[in-house]
Structure formats: structure tokens, C-alpha cells
Amino acid sequence: MPELPEVETIVSDLRPILKGQYFVAIKSSHKNHVVGATKNMGCIKGKKVVLVARRGKFINIFFENDYVMTIHLKMSGRLIWRDVGSDRSMTDEGSDAPLKYERTRIDFEKGSLRFCDVRKFGRVWIYDLKNYKKVTGIEKLGIEPLSKDFDMASFVNIFADRRGTVKKCLLDQRLVVGIGNIYADEGCFYAGIRPDSKIEKLNNHDLKNLFNGVLKALKQGIRNRGTSISDFADAHGKAGRNQEVLYVYGRGGKPCLKCGDELVKIKVAQRGTVFCRKCQK
DNA sequence: ACAATTACCTGTATGC
């Protein structure tokens, strides 16, 4: 599932590829995949990419004329780059055949970005700088966990007056962006805190551990170029390695890698949640 | 105003 480390991996792959390139066209076989395309595609035709950046789990491609293409991968989205004619050596036809589950293709001068999305939850928006944050929902997003503004004090401040389970708060993109089911569970394990414990019951020491645990999980995910449990691949179609170092996510019923106790799987905030009863309090 | 639930989708795993 693309969360912050997965999106960061894709963006860092795409940045050197797309920067300086000219947009050609966008085509979609799924009617809901592209928002604002009919009206706004013409606005970026022939325009140059000046910046590729991540905001939470959103990918923003900025153009020279103050238009932005925003992409969200949601559950099963992949963005894979193919050079022009890259399939030519593979087929007699020489056509750039669609990849599996390719829903939308974004053509640039040197190649195309293939938006593959089994479940069709993903979206592409094309809007101008003034409107894109409102249309996409980016304006509601909270703090970036990798920014220098995100320190112990801001973390405590953000979570101090919250209620409900720790996991629900971690998943809330209005507070801190980028954390999804994988890194919420892993962060809680590192912190030694049960994901179903009440946030209002945590003392400053617990919050500090949670802060460190979440950061550690996210940074490790980035270092390992994402978690490839089901769908995730980088912009070249290659899997990440972070699934090899997970302590709890996807390991319900298996022994805890720290103490050997059987990991428990429950539902918290409507999400499958795995933790260790001995290591997490 | 806020929290909980449902909708959006389809592939995979499980149960009978």
C-alpha cells in the first residue's frame, strides 16, 4: 500500500526523469481516473515540468505555467515510467503495449508514465496553483513528518488534545501526513505502545517513544525503498525491500521477533492491526 | 461539530 515511504520512493525516481520534459497528452480508459482533464489538459500541453514533489501521499508535478498535475495512488496504484518505444525490442508490432491494469497513460516527449491501478481508487487532477489544493484535499493535510518543523514539541502539541485510539490519530492525515496501516503498526511496535490504547492516557514519555517509533518506521521504509507486500513497485517497476524487516504488519499469529510471543491481530479504526501483547503496553 | 460507517473497486484467500 503506498504510504509516505512508497510515494517518496516513486517521487525520487520520477524527479530526474520528468524535470525539464514537455507534457504531451493524457489518456484514460477509466472515466473516474482523471479529474479536470477535459478542461485543463490543454493548459499544460507543451508545457515544461519544473518540479516534482511529494505532499503527504500525494504526488505533485508542477509545470512552468503554474499548473499542477496531482496524483494519488490510493490502495493499489502504481506509476511506472517507460521510455518511448521501450517495448519495440520485445514485440514485432513496436507498439507500447499497456501494462497490466494500466488505466491512465501520461505522455511526455521522451516516454510515458503508466498509471496502473487494479482497484481504480487512484486519481489524477489537473488544476492551477490557485485551486489544486482545494480540489485535491491537499489543503487539509497536516504536518510533514520529515520536515524540520516536526519535532518532539510539535508532536506532543498535535496529539495533546486528541481523543481516541493511538492508531486512529496516527492515520489521521489532518494531523500528521503519510502514515498508513503499515507504518502505524510498525511505529507502535517500535514505541512499545499498543495501537488500541487511548491517546489521552499517554504521558510525555509515551508520546516521545511514539514520535521516535513512527519516525524510525518511516525512515527505514524510505531507506528500503518501500514495502512491497502486494502491489507496490517503484517507478521502474522494481519491488522495495522493507517487507523483509517488518516486525508486526502482516504477521498476525506468528511469533514476535523480539520476545517470541504470538502476535495478536485485532481491528482498530476499521483496520487490521497487529501487535505484541508483551512488547507493547 | 464530530465520530462512526459506507462507498469506491477487484484480486486473492478461505470455507463449504
Next chain:
DNA sequence: TGCATACAGGTAATTG
């Protein structure tokens, strides 16, 4: 083997 059902989870929309 085949069919039905559950499950996976990011976010918006809907309901309570």
C-alpha cells in the same frame, strides 16, 4: 472443482 464470502486499506461522502 466451483461457488460464495471475507478481506485487503486510503480517503471522500454519508449517516448517526
